[in-house]
Amino acid sequence: MSDLARFSINQMTVRQLSLPELTGACVELGVPGVGLWREPVREYGVEAAAELVRDAGLRVTTLCRGGFLTATDPDARKAALADNRRAVDEAAALGTDTLVLVSGGLPAGSRDLRGARERIADALAELGPYAGEMGVKLAIEPLHPMYAADRCVVSTLAQALDLAERFPAHQVGVTVDTYHVWWDDTAPAQIARAGAAGRIHTFQLADWTTPLPAGVLNGRGRIGDGAIDMREWKGYVDAAGYTGAIEVELFNEELWAMDGREVLAQTAARFLAHVIE
């Protein structure tokens, strides 16, 4: 088994590559898995993308992303549920069993975090069974608390699991992403809780570097550049029984300005140096 056996490159890390460029580079560099994003996949065509990755012998480790389930407006809510059903369909078509969910922020003018979290639960009650039928697991991703207002009212693994545990594990679990949980001293125990119930549906890596850029979206650090001990976090998911893929997902303007194939090669090398070896 290659040391890259569990490595997966999240498409966002090398978004400058077209899908054929990405799959080609993966084959060439011995990268076995990819985490795909809906927008570029739909642009290329879902069926065509599925064929492309299948022909390349790649495993699609996740589809990113569904979610945004916090709207109060009935029409917006209905549209969000329909869009999430489509995301489940796309995941199934791509041959991945995991759809990452980013829950959504507060509706404009709202200050009701609790209500927003409850609307996510209501939405999961509809989406979970549908996903289960399609063989797709929903992976609620707690995002760093700095996104609580505008992107994701689910800020901790404990909150994500409180939501997920209302449903069977094959319907709803969690995403563990080091970037979002590294500061949280309760996260290791929550990873154990998630693992014991078979609810770690994906494990993603990005490093924490400062200063954060304006808007705090695109400053995720390359593995090894920041404050996060990657081996420590891999140790937690290992101990919790997680044996799946490990995705590196970086939103980083500097990396996007580089040659994408070079970024992929470097990311794989850093994965080996800081996570595996």
Place this chain on the structure above:
Amino acid sequence: MSDLARFSINQMTVRQLSLPELTGACVELGVPGVGLWREPVREYGVEAAAELVRDAGLRVTTLCRGGFLTATDPDARKAALADNRRAVDEAAALGTDTLVLVSGGLPAGSRDLRGARERIADALAELGPYAGEMGVKLAIEPLHPMYAADRCVVSTLAQALDLAERFPAHQVGVTVDTYHVWWDDTAPAQIARAGAAGRIHTFQLADWTTPLPAGVLNGRGRIGDGAIDMREWKGYVDAAGYTGAIEVELFNEELWAMDGREVLAQTAARFLAHVIE
């Protein structure tokens, strides 16, 4: 009792005002309390500043700030402890019973959050008794998790209380600042825990607005502009038995570019509109 009876303006909110301008504006506008910062106080002279606020009949609700106790280098550590003793002395000289502590981030190159938190406890074992003798309470301030790497490894009220509870309440307690804890669904229970032990040493307000600016330091929103329900959080500290001052502390480039007296008047008006009435 005036509706502003519990209002205190943190000096940083109107840092464009000199100390005499600040105290003058407070008297004129009926603002009874000020939270002072060490740097401008030392520049003006600690004794002179103490006389100024005393003559103006103002209450100094806190001194900001001590802390930065995470260094591993022995000389840096010794210097930090000495500086914190001076901060205690300054607080006593100014007539305030509360010194806010910002714990400090990870030393350069370190990834050991746990070790850094333990060094804070070690430092408090020296500083707590000294502060107690001087009649000054140390108020550990958990900072938002987005500061965990570079400013403050204490990210939640639970962590702050775990540290504080190793010492008597009159030596060490916590700062509850809405900006830092608003996203945390465990914070209300931790406020109750803190209040029951007499460990809420100050309560500060700032609102959460997005997008965050680069560096994420100076984007704190004016009360009422953001995602935080101020009455809800005042309700939690009220229920926990806190009857002390409520400081508004905004780090905000736009406000700093305005007329300071106008900012003070506006901040007092927003305090009444969004917290008291």
